[in-house]
Amino acid sequence: MSSATKTTVFRTVDLTKTYQMGEVEVRALRGVNLELVESEFVVLLGASGSGKSTLLNILGGLDTPTSGQVFYLDTDLTASDDRELTRYRRDHVGFVFQFYNLIPSLTARENIELITEIAVSPIDAMDALEIVGLRERANHFPAQLSGGEQQRVAIARAIAKNPQVLLCDEPTGALDVHTGIVVLEAIARINRELGTTTAVITHNASIAQMADRVIALSDGQIASVEMNVSKVNASELQW
Amino acid sequence: MxxxxxxxxxxxxxxxxxxxxxxxxxxxxxxxxxxxxxxxxxxxxxxxxxxxxxxxxxVFSSTGRSPNAIIPRLKEITGVAAVDTRLVYDVLLDVPGMSEPATARLISIPDSGQSRLNQVYIARGRMLDPLRTGEVVVSEVFADAHGFVPGDHVRAIINGKIQELSIVGIALSPEYVIQVQPGSILPDDKRFGIFWVSENDLEAAFDMAGAFNSASLRLAYGNQVEETVEVLDRLLKPFGSVGAYTRDEQISHQxxxxxxxxxxxxxxxxxxxxxxxxxxxxxxxxxxxxxxxxxxxxxxxxxxxxxxxxxxxxxxxxxxxxxxxxxxxxxxxxxxxxxxxxxxxxxxxxxxxxxxxxxxxxxxxxxxxxxxxxxxxxxxxxxxxxxxxxxxxxxxxPPSYQPSLIERLLPRKTLSPEVRMVVRNITRRPVKASFSVLGISMAVAVMILGNFSLDAMNYMMYFQFRLAQRQDLSVTFVEPATESVMYEVQNLDGVLASETIRSVPTRIRFQNRSRRVGVMGVEPDAKLFRLLDADENPVRVPDFGIMLNTKLAKLLGVRIGDLVIVEVLEDKRPTLTMKVAALVEEYSGINAYMNKNRLHEALLESKVASGAFLKVDPNRIDTVFAELERRPGVGSVSIKDAAMKSFEKTVAENLMVMRSFIIVFAGVIAIGVVYNTARISLSERSRDLATMRVVGFTNGEVSIVLLGEIAAFTIAAIPLGWLIGYVLAGAVTAGLDTDNYRIPLVIARGTFVLASLVVIAATVMSAWVVQRRVTELDLIGVLKTRE
Structure with missing residues (x-):
């Protein structure tokens, strides 16, 4: 897979981000340039505080950079206003969060339908649950599901809108190895079968083995970019 | 969905x-x-x-004997649509089973069988037959108070003669939707009734054939009321009109x-x-x-x-x-x-x-x-x-906290960590804390507002009927009574003390304002009927000048020392210019007073009396009643205690109902505020509280952190609530200030205490409900989830 033959989905130019956290000023990104291409599975690897979540949030239109530019296809996200960003997220982006962020008062199925109701060309909620292997848990509330199951529901929710990009922020961060692998398998399967451009953030170097490309972030900057010659199946991962 | x-x-x-x-x-x-x-x-x-x-x-007007010949002139007044003239007399009744006399207002019904204005609605029985003698239609409240039904009989002392009247109907009138005897503040259904009798009967009894003593006008449009009053006064002045008045001054309407x-x-x-x-x-x-x-x-x-x-x-x-x-x-x-x-x-x-x-x-x-x-x-x-x-x-x-001012002022060891947490939580969000305090204080204020009316009413009764008026009975005479009549009444067996008064209808003017007021001539060293100032001290009746009650003074914009014009609307109708010598406090009516002897001089009359106040030996009160009933000159007798009791009964019943509502509503506010505040504190702090429990704090210690805030809010809210309640009560008394009565701004200590207790009870209840959840805290669960 070479990036020359595929469409560039994301392109960033000299991204920086500084924000205020309580009484502390955090310089999360200090000049990031990268490209993500169609159907690619990228792992953004970095320690806590390396700026990877900030980068993902900016790619997903959740946050805006302090300086620099972000392009989604031909759209300059940095030139978009709040309404255009909302539209962008609504139509193109699927998110998976470390802490699942399911609505506790809605069942698994309803959590997915919450999103399909506003999507342009969604897939059926039950089909989305089928993909993550949780069809039979459709009517359970988040509190009745294990962490791994909650995260798989979150993945089903993210893909149910049929997004162009799937952005996952430490999807296994709160999970044990076994359930973590089940979740990663689900993500890999979606990338493989639906061709959704996928970016996974992690501080776990083992997970990098399943990516097409591994981008290491350190202290708000890209430290290295590596192509994986031989991708490893999620089920073979160990940590 | x-x-x-x-x-x-x-x-x-x-x-x-x-x-x-x-x-x-x-x-x-x-x-x-x-x-x-x-x-x-x-x-x-x-x-x-x-x-x-x-x-x-x-428009209404009471007159002396006015000839029917004037009626066409009344009809010609511009804007007048209809005119009704009639005879109206207050007489005493002799009701079986009631030793004290009741007063009936007799109103004539013309031969046509219905008045032209202020018509009578027959609730039960039938309208009287105007051509038959001795029939009467009785107002409903009075009939109900005595259990009268059509077919019963009642004895009235009409112009000195006892006359048996046969009740044929029970009725209502737009003029007496509520029946309040002139001169009293409150309805007394048992002792004041309206009796409609045939015009022929009244003409015969009072020798008034071809004449009337009361006129009512109905206007085609409402915009000429003032002019009509003036014209009517001018037309009826020669016949002893005491001044026409509009609906605004009509008691029931008021x-x-x-x-x-x-x-x-x-x-x-x-x-x-x-x-x-x-x-x-x-x-x-x-x-x-x-x-x-x-x-x-x-x-x-x-x-x-x-x-x-x-x-x-x-x-x-x-x-x-x-x-x-x-x-x-x-x-x-x-x-x-x-x-x-x-x-x-x-x-x-x-x-x-x-x-x-x-x-x-x-x-x-x-x-x-x-x-x-x-x-x-x-x-x-x-x-x-x-x-x-x-x-x-x-x-x-993490929210940023700072040691509060209180902590910095106190030595470090005085406050336990729990208390310090409470203090910092409050001082971190002062606006929210203030609103919580304000919310709880509103509950206190609502309680005070709901209960103070009873305090005010009690004080009003105490002031008016215990401090100021110390008589047992007040008697009015049909005509101003001569000295011999007074002497007779004063020396009745059982009468311990007495004072006479002379009252005349007047219109008092000051600059461009004027009011129809009864001026009462009182005895200078009165012991029974006393005039008091706002501090409950007796006001000495000055030898010269006029005294106004504070409400009248306010209405006229008059201060002590101002000169007012007093137009007497009776008899020789002198117009006097008098200096306002003093102001007196009264919670009902608009009244003016002066030295009785000066009033006699001004009216160019000898010592006569319109009424008397009597202090009576309680054991011989029935004899006094019987003697008074026998005397034709006596127009009405009102019994202070009876009026007070009847008032207290009806008012107390109604206020009790209102009070229970208000206690419930104040409780709702208190519970609403306290429960919400506590519930939110619990939710905001459940992690902290669980952590404290995990490291070994007891439920009780943890509850201090949770409930200390609520306790502090409630303690701060109570005095603030007193203040707000007082201010709101002041606004209410100002809003209810009418010519008929004023409500003094008096709040009993018990009301403050009750308000505080209800709110404390609501606080304790809500706190208890929320506190139970502290013991149910899921220690591990709370620590595991991310806040």
Whole structure:
């Protein structure tokens, strides 16, 4: 897979981000340039505080950079206003969060339908649950599901809108190895079968083995970019 | 149903305790509003119907003997649509089983069988046959008080002769919707009744053939009232008119108008208080929910829900609570309004007084509650809308705390860590703390407001009937009585002390203002009928000059030392210029007083009396009654204790009902505020509290952190509530200040204590409910989940 033959989905130019956290000023990104291409599975690897979540949030239109530019296809996200960003997220982006962020008062199925109701060309909620292997848990509330199951529901929710990009922020961060692998398998399967451009953030170097490309972030900057010659199946991962 | 709406419903179920508390506060405000407005509409509709169907007059005049020949002149007055003339006399009754005399106002019914104005509505029995002698139609309240039915007989002392009257009907009149004897503040159904008798009977008894002593006019349009009064006065002046007056000065009409004004006031004040508190409660509840759902909001935004959709979602949550509260309030308001109208039926007599739902008020209620809740939660919801999704993803930074001023002032060891946590929590968010205190203090204030009316009423009674008027009986004479009559009355067996008064109708003018006032000549060193100042000290009756009560002085804009013009409207009608020598305090009527001897001189008359105050030996009171009844000169006898008791009975009953409502409503506010505040503290601090439990603090110690705040709020709220209650009570007394009566701003210590106790009880109850949850804290669960 070479990036020359595929469409560039994301392109960033000299991204920086500084924000205020309580009484502390955090310089999360200090000049990031990268490209993500169609159907690619990228792992953004970095320690806590390396700026990877900030980068993902900016790619997903959740946050805006302090300086620099972000392009989604031909759209300059940095030139978009709040309404255009909302539209962008609504139509193109699927998110998976470390802490699942399911609505506790809605069942698994309803959590997915919450999103399909506003999507342009969604897939059926039950089909989305089928993909993550949780069809039979459709009517359970988040509190009745294990962490791994909650995260798989979150993945089903993210893909149910049929997004162009799937952005996952430490999807296994709160999970044990076994359930973590089940979740990663689900993500890999979606990338493989639906061709959704996928970016996974992690501080776990083992997970990098399943990516097409591994981008290491350190202290708000890209430290290295590596192509994986031989991708490893999620089920073979160990940590 | 949209999934976002399903989330809303489930959130609501989760919040049910708080939502119910807030809904109740809204319901209490709406209920009071709807009740007042419906009662208003019902009362006003009944009044308008009765007035128009039974031709209630616009202008009234009492005169001496006026010849019927003047009637055509009255009809010619511009704008007059109809004229009714009649005979009106107050006489004493001899009612079986009642030793004290009752007063009946006899009103003539012409041969046609119905008056031209102020017509009589027959509730039971029939109209009297004007051509038959000795028939009478009796007003309903009086008949009911004595159990009279058509067919019974009653004996009246008419012009000195005992006459047996046969009751043929029980009736109502637009002129006496409420029956208050002139000179008294309150209705006394047992001792004052209206009797309609045939004109022929009255003409014969009082030798008034071809004459009348009372005229009523109905105007074609209402805009010429002033002119009509003037013309009527001019026409009837030669016949002893004591001055025409309009509906505004007609007692029954005044009482009704005062009642309607009160209802209006209640309809404004209650929603203002309750919806203010509800808006605050919604604000803290929604703020907390939004904080709790920070990450849910972030997820919704991440998936492309727009700011508008998020905002609408939380406003919908607010509006569902508000609408449920409003609907409950409206239903309760209808029920209360219905029972209020039922209670009015005992006081105000209409042919029909039916509960009328006021749909306009219902619409206003929805509008008011919507506006209050949207305004109350606007900033909280806006914070959810403006929350940047990426920031919401990150856990909230720990709130920044600072050692408070109190801590810095006190030595380090004085405050335990628990207490320090409480103090810092309060001082970190002073605005929220102030609003909580204000909310609880509103509960205290509502209690005070609800109960003070009884204190004020008690004080008014004490002031008027114990301090100022110390007689047992007051007697009025039909004609000014000569010295011999006075001597006779004063020396009746059983009369211990007596004072006589001379009163004349006047119009007092000052600059461009004027009022019809009875000026009373009093004995300078009176022991029974005393005039007092606001500090309860007797005011010495000056040898010269006139004394006004404070209300009259205010109406005329007069101060001590000003010169007023007193036009006497009786007999030789002198016009006097008098200096205002002193002001006296009175809580009813507008009155003026002067030295009795000066009044005699001014009227160029010998010592005569219009009435007398008597102190009577309680053991011989029945003999005194019997003697008074025998005397033709005696027009009416009023018994102070009886009037007081009857008043206290009716007023106390009604106030008790009102009081229980108010205690419930104040409790609703207190519970609403305290429960919400405590519940939110618990939710905000459950992690801290669980951590404290894990490291070994006891339930009791942990509860101090949770409930210490509530205790501090309540302690601060009580004195503030006293103050607000006092101010609101002041506003209410000002609003209820009428010519008929004023309510003194008197709040008994017991009322303050009761208000405090009710609020403390509500606090303890809410605290107990929330505290139970501390013992149920899921220690491990709370620590595991990310806040």
């Amino acid at each position: 949209l999934k976002l709406d399903r989330k809303l419903l489930r959130d609501l179920v989760h919040l049910r305790g708080q939502a119910a508390a807030i809904g109740l506060v809204i319901a209490a405000g709406v209920a009071t509003f709807v009740m007042s407005m419906c009662a208003y509409k019902s009362l006003e509709a009944a009044r308008a119907r009765f007035y128009s169907e039974y031709l209630f007059a616009d 009482y009704l108008s005062d009642e309607l004004t009160q209802l209006r006031g209640m309809a404004v004040l209650a929603p203002a208080i309750f919806l203010g508190v509800a808006a605050f409660l919604l604000n803290i509840a929604i703020s907390r929910i939004i904080t709790q759902q920070r990450e849910q909001i972030a997820a919704l935004k991440a998936f492309g829900y727009s700011n508008f959709e998020i905002g609408a979602h939380y406003f919908n949550l607010v509006l569902v609570i508000t609408m449920i509260g409003t609907v409950v309030g409206i239903l309760v308001g209808f029920v209360l309004g219905d029972s209020m109208v039922g209670a009015y039926a005992a006081f105000y007599k209409f042919p029909s007084l039916d509960f009328t739902p006021d749909w306009f008020a219902v619409a206003i209620a929805f509008l008011m509650t919507t506006v209050a809740s949207v305004v109350g939660t606007f900033f909280a919801v806006r914070s959810a809308v403006l929350l940047p999704p990426a920031e919401a993803m990150r856990p909230e930074p």
